[in-house]
Amino acid sequence: MKFVIFGLTVSSSWGNGHATTWRGVLKELHRAGHRIVFFERDTPYYAANRDLPQPPFCELVLYDDWRTVLPRARREAASADVAMVTSYCVDGLAADRLVLDTPGPLHVFYDIDTPITLRDLAHAGVAAAGNSHYLTPELVPEFDLYLSFTGGGVLDDLTTNWGARRAAPLYCSVDPDIHHPVPAVDGFRCALGYLGTYSEDRQPALERLLFEPARRRPQERFMVAGAQYPESVVWPANVRHVQHLPPDWHASFYCSSRVTLNITRQAMLRTGYAPSVRLFEAASCGVPIVTDRWPGLEEFFTPDEDILVVDAPSGVERALDMTDAKLREVAHAARQRVVADHTCQVRARELVDACEQAARPATLASSA
Numbered sequence: 001m002k003f004v005i006f007g008l009t010v011s012s013s014w015g016n017g018h019a020t021t022w023r024g025v026l027k028e029l030h031r032a033g034h035r036i037v038f039f040e041r042d043t044p045y046y047a048a049n050r051d052l053p054q055p056p057f058c059e060l061v062l063y064d065d066w067r068t069v070l071p072r073a074r075r076e077a078a079s080a081d082v083a084m085v086t087s088y089c090v091d092g093l094a095a096d097r098l099v100l101d102t103p104g105p106l107h108v109f110y111d112i113d114t115p116i117t118l119r120d121l122a123h124a125g126v127a128a129a130g131n132s133h134y135l136t137p138e139l140v141p142e143f144d145l146y147l148s149f150t151g152g153g154v155l156d157d158l159t160t161n162w163g164a165r166r167a168a169p170l171y172c173s174v175d176p177d178i179h180h181p182v183p184a185v186d187g188f189r190c191a192l193g194y195l196g197t198y199s200e201d202r203q204p205a206l207e208r209l210l211f212e213p214a215r216r217r218p219q220e221r222f223m224v225a226g227a228q229y230p231e232s233v234v235w236p237a238n239v240r241h242v243q244h245l246p247p248d249w250h251a252s253f254y255c256s257s258r259v260t261l262n263i264t265r266q267a268m269l270r271t272g273y274a275p276s277v278r279l280f281e282a283a284s285c286g287v288p289i290v291t292d293r294w295p296g297l298e299e300f301f302t303p304d305e306d307i308l309v310v311d312a313p314s315g316v317e318r319a320l321d322m323t324d325a326k327l328r329e330v331a332h333a334a335r336q337r338v339v340a341d342h343t344c345q346v347r348a349r350e351l352v353d354a355c356e357q358a359a360r361p362a363t364l365a366s367s368a
Helices: 017-031 065-079 092-100 112-123 137-142 154-158 202-216 245-257 266-271 277-284 313-320 324-341 343-368
Strands: 001-008 035-041 061-065 082-086 106-110 146-149 168-169 190-195 222-225 239-242 257-262 287-290
Touching: 001 092, 001 146, 001 239, 017 035, 017 146, 061 065, 065 092, 065 146, 082 092, 082 257, 092 137, 106 112, 106 137, 106 343, 112 266, 146 154, 146 343, 154 168, 168 324, 190 202, 190 245, 190 277, 190 313, 202 222, 202 239, 202 313, 245 257, 257 277, 257 324, 277 287, 277 324, 287 324, 313 343
Parallel strands: 001 035, 001 082, 035 061, 082 106, 106 146, 146 168, 190 222, 190 257, 222 239, 257 287
Antiparallel strands: none
């Protein structure tokens, strides 16, 4: 099949999770024989931090202005089997309209930020940041398929309350070619590591679950890797901060941590069923994970068997006090589960299956 995608970015992994998600899935689609054309606005922020300017698995169309790229976009969409717009696409509303007005391809919206999108859709017509950036309530029922990073009750909400014709989960995934056990790097060695871009609503949990244990254990080293942390953050003396790590360094970072920490954004905590890509990355690297608690976690991991769930600094300390043998046992179980169920190869196959199933009723109806 030919996929035409209008998305945020695939060329830069700086300060976003979209690029990492797309790189693995598109690589596997390409490997399976599908063709992909990816349209990305050439924004200064990503241009200054572009770590994959020429993806080998898709044709990347970088453009400066929607009007100038519109003729090409129309041609590509018209010849596509699947035309897709993603959340946070810079020209999302214009891309929505182009896709929906193009007969022929399956019209798909892929929401990598579903709880945030639905929160903003609920405030449509009210001053809410980003509420008309890439989707409006009226557009939801026009798409043939609404794919969501978040499962559970959100899928019912999309069909019942927002009028989506068909909603299906397409969770994040991991690329085992990149995320696998590797030797530790001395500069990254720590008792507890955290990989994540700064988020205001995650910061209190970071301070509770990493900063506070660090203060209680001054003899041990802790690490945070991620961009956009403001100067106002007060780092404990034994916490080292690394501004940004490209995906090729993620495995080294994870494998240099005795334990790695996962923190969930507030919108995802409320809805649940939204595993972070960092969970799958760390598990695939064979590193034991401590995570905050969120609804639906048990669908992806088994607490105390392949993941350690904590609510307070004391829970983190209990994890750090476990024996190396017990931590290896937890990490091994998580790696087995993730490599079996949550790789980008699995997601690429699920994407193709979801598109084929969504297209089938229309095909049968037209033939009848």
